[in-house]
Amino acid sequence: MAYDRDNIFARILRGEIPCDKVYEDEFVLAFNDINPQAPTHVLVIPKGEYVSMDDFSEKASAEEIAALMRATGQIARDIGVAQAGYRLLANTGENGGQEVPHLHFHLFAGRSLGPMLAQ
Ligand code: AMP
Numbered sequence: 754m755a756y757d758r759d760n761i762f763a764r765i766l767r768g769e770i771p772c773d774k775v776y777e778d779e780f781v782l783a784f785n786d787i788n789p790q791a792p793t794h795v796l797v798i799p800k801g802e803y804v805s806m807d808d809f810s811e812k813a814s815a816e817e818i819a820a821l822m823r824a825t826g827q828i829a830r831d832i833g834v835a836q837a838g839y840r841l842l843a844n845t846g847e848n849g850g851q852e853v854p855h856l857h858f859h860l861f862a863g864r865s866l867g868p869m870l871a872q
Contacts, residue, residue, distance in 0.1 A: 756802040762855035776828045780820035792863025803856045805845045834862035
């Protein structure tokens with residue numbers, strides 16, 4: 754899938770739409786989800802134009818990949834959920850139910866999150 758520069762996260766990255774920022778560095782932005790599905794629901798995104806994990810892993814630099822991984826763990830520590838636990842989820846493509854075509858990890862926390870998939 755080609756990257757759509759008008760997707761909502763691209764617009765947030767360009768500053769055209771506000772976000773409730775949790776973390777930012779050279780390669781990564783994280784912000785609270787507008788429609789939280791758990792007491793803590795943060796979205797962690799690379800700043801580069803990547804649709805999915807398969808796209809990111811193929812095209813991103815080692816620096817970008819390391820930055821996203823390091824930032825995700827750091828955010829979990831910084832917001833205080835590392836001890837009690839959390840869930841990372843990347844919906845991908847049609848079968849994965851991805852709505853926004855810019856790679857993002859959902860970080861859910863703040864309560865017991867139940868089974869991994871709806872039964
Ligand atoms: P997904 O279905 O994995 O693509 O998730 C997209 C997520 O983006 C959903 O959880 C939405 O609630 C969230 N979302 C959409 N627009 C915004 C926005 N402007 N700010 C924060 N989160 C958003």
